[in-house]
Amino acid sequence: MPLIAICMPILPGKMEKWQAMMDHVKSTPEFSESREAVRVHERTFVQRTPAGDLLIITLEGDDPAASWTKIMATMPPDFAEFAADVHGMDVNAPPPPLPELIFDSHAHKQERT
Numbered sequence: 001m002p003l004i005a006i007c008m009p010i011l012p013g014k015m016e017k018w019q020a021m022m023d024h025v026k027s028t029p030e031f032s033e034s035r036e037a038v039r040v041h042e043r044t045f046v047q048r049t050p051a052g053d054l055l056i057i058t059l060e061g062d063d064p065a066a067s068w069t070k071i072m073a074t075m076p077p078d079f080a081e082f083a084a085d086v087h088g089m090d091v092n093a094p095p096p097p098l099p100e101l102i103f104d105s106h107a108h109k110q111e112r113t
Contacts, residue, residue: 007055
């Protein structure tokens with residue numbers, strides 16, 4: 001199943017606000033339902049590093065890039081404000097390019113078949 005991973009910073013001093021939103025998201029069935037509506041399975045990770053904390057999102061589905069586009073286009077205004085404040089992301093600006101897959105440890109298996 002196709003998969004993409006998206007990484008963005010959690011801006012300095014915003015970890016508590018990010019965690020509070022994640023606690024809310026985990027307790028809100030509508031959030032999961034919104035991902036089902038765009039036919040994608042989302043997983044959210046946090047990576048704490050000496051250079052700062054990072055949000056890592058994986059999207060898995062038939063067309064995760066199209067699902068990401070739909071998520072961005074239908075984001076509620078309060079969540080868009082949260083994304084701007086916590087991640088520095090302007091959902092109204094053109095999106096940055098999606099990540100490029102550089103290495104797949106299973107690719108060699110596919111090449112041999």
